[in-house]
Amino acid sequence: xxxxxxxxxxxxxxxxxxxTLALEQVxxxxxxxxxxxxxxxxxxxxxESHLTKLKTKGSAYHIAWTENSAYVSxxxxxxxxxxxxxxxxxxxxxxxxxxxxxxxxxxxxxxxxKDIVIQDLSADDKKCLEExxxxxxxxxxxxxxxxxxxLPGLRSLVPVESEARAQFxxxxxxxxxxxxxxxMGMISIIYAVGxxxxxxxxxxxxxxxxxxxxxxxxxxxxxxxxxxxxxxxVMRGVITVLPAFVRAKFRVHLGTHMEVQYALRxxxxxxxxxxxxxxxxxxxxxxxxxxxxxxxFEDNRDHPAIQKNHPPRPGSPAKKSLIGVSPAELLVGRPxxxxxxxxxxxxxxxxxxxxxxxxxxxxxxxxxxxxxxIVDSYDSAERKGDKMTISRRIVEECKRxxxxxxxxxxxxxxxxxxxxxxxxxxxxxxxxxxxxxxE
Numbered sequence: 001x002x003x004x005x006x007x008x009x010x011x012x013x014x015x016x017x018x019x020t021l022a023l024e025q026v027x028x029x030x031x032x033x034x035x036x037x038x039x040x041x042x043x044x045x046x047x048e049s050h051l052t053k054l055k056t057k058g059s060a061y062h063i064a065w066t067e068n069s070a071y072v073s074x075x076x077x078x079x080x081x082x083x084x085x086x087x088x089x090x091x092x093x094x095x096x097x098x099x100x101x102x103x104x105x106x107x108x109x110x111x112x113x114k115d116i117v118i119q120d121l122s123a124d125d126k127k128c129l130e131e132x133x134x135x136x137x138x139x140x141x142x143x144x145x146x147x148x149x150x151l152p153g154l155r156s157l158v159p160v161e162s163e164a165r166a167q168f169x170x171x172x173x174x175x176x177x178x179x180x181x182x183x184m185g186m187i188s189i190i191y192a193v194g195x196x197x198x199x200x201x202x203x204x205x206x207x208x209x210x211x212x213x214x215x216x217x218x219x220x221x222x223x224x225x226x227x228x229x230x231x232x233x234v235m236r237g238v239i240t241v242l243p244a245f246v247r248a249k250f251r252v253h254l255g256t257h258m259e260v261q262y263a264l265r266x267x268x269x270x271x272x273x274x275x276x277x278x279x280x281x282x283x284x285x286x287x288x289x290x291x292x293x294x295x296x297f298e299d300n301r302d303h304p305a306i307q308k309n310h311p312p313r314p315g316s317p318a319k320k321s322l323i324g325v326s327p328a329e330l331l332v333g334r335p336x337x338x339x340x341x342x343x344x345x346x347x348x349x350x351x352x353x354x355x356x357x358x359x360x361x362x363x364x365x366x367x368x369x370x371x372x373x374i375v376d377s378y379d380s381a382e383r384k385g386d387k388m389t390i391s392r393r394i395v396e397e398c399k400r401x402x403x404x405x406x407x408x409x410x411x412x413x414x415x416x417x418x419x420x421x422x423x424x425x426x427x428x429x430x431x432x433x434x435x436x437x438x439e
Contacts, residue, residue: 028268
């Protein structure tokens with residue numbers, strides 16, 4: 001009741017116009033705000049004036065500006081903050097200052113003036129991404145808005161800062177790739193029902209609240225789903241730091257899986273959008289893993305070090321590219337397809353995936369660690385038979401730990417398990433070249 005009164009008071013403090021808009025947004029009835037070139041030019045000019053006044057020497061914003069003024073003044077970056085703040089230039093400037101302070105706190109001053117890519121994440125950060133605490137739903141809501149889901153029961157036992165960096169990467173990457181999401185807003189679902197209750201008992205809530213207010217996300221609705229009143233109370237720590245206009249779009253749903261998912265339907269989130277139950281979370285996690293693979297592939301493909309160190313060899317045939325393959329096809333192939341009348345192979349995080357763009361996959365990373373640890377012994381082995389034995393043992397060790405060796409066919413959009421001989425040859429090639437990649 002205390003929390004309900006607090007949320008109700010947030011509504012009372014808003015103007016009639018803001019209150020109406022908040023209700024329309026949370027119920028999926030509000031269209032995207034219209035933009036025009038003249039208005040954007042004016043707002044961007046006002047925002048520049050505010051930022052000039054706020055740019056104090058030594059601040060994170062000032063450091064970023066000194067390092068790369070083109071990045072800081074990028075029109076697309078600033079438009080994110082304008083859209084997040086309903087084209088209020090002063091509020092956008094204030095949030096941009098907070099954004100760079102948060103970015104410095106999470107990633108350090110050296111990464112302030114660049115977009116964060118997967119290579120900037122630590123092993124713990126990537127573990128958070130892999131395990132799916134924060135992930136995008138494959139389905140959007142009734143008016144085509146992006147839905148991000150937080151499953152506290154999948155939180156990794158790593159530092160809170162790693163969880164925050166993983167969320168920062170996922171959310172900012174989503175915003176950069178979709179102007180529609182910037183304009184229409186994003187829906188957040190915090191799902192703490194049954195086995196998904198917070199395994200860390202609310203630790204780090206203040207950091208997550210800082211993320212929610214510092215990133216240029218126009219929150220169109222925030223839904224807390226739980227079956228335990230304790231989880232309900234923990235969320236007060238986040239609610240209190242949210243601006244009044246965002247608090248007005250916060251809703252709490254108390255009940256079983258069926259009850260809370262039924263309640264979400266009233267807010268434009270279709271039945272079946274949340275494919276979790278007490279016994280089955282695989283569909284959700286598979287979709288997230290496909291997103292993770294695609295993100296790692298794109299970031300690797302575009303990374304300057306990859307382009308510099310792995311240029312195509314003169315006269316060599318072009319490699320099949322995964323560009324244009326949807327996340328669903330990358331994970332399980334095209335719907336309804338079968339290969340040799342057998343069920344299609346679907347990659348899992350523990351698998352070793354051959355091809356460019358998968359170095360950051362957990363199975364590949366483990367193989368790279370094994371190669372790094374044994375490469376000196378391989379180089380010192382004089383007989384060919386001894387070198388073959390080392391390659392075979394590495395493959396056997398990976399398979400004992402649950403890994404499979406998979407190859408992707410760009411023509412048929414299918415994954416297949418490679419023969420042990422092929423896997424050994426790939427490992428031997430990596431050992432001979434003394435490089436931590438499998439291609």
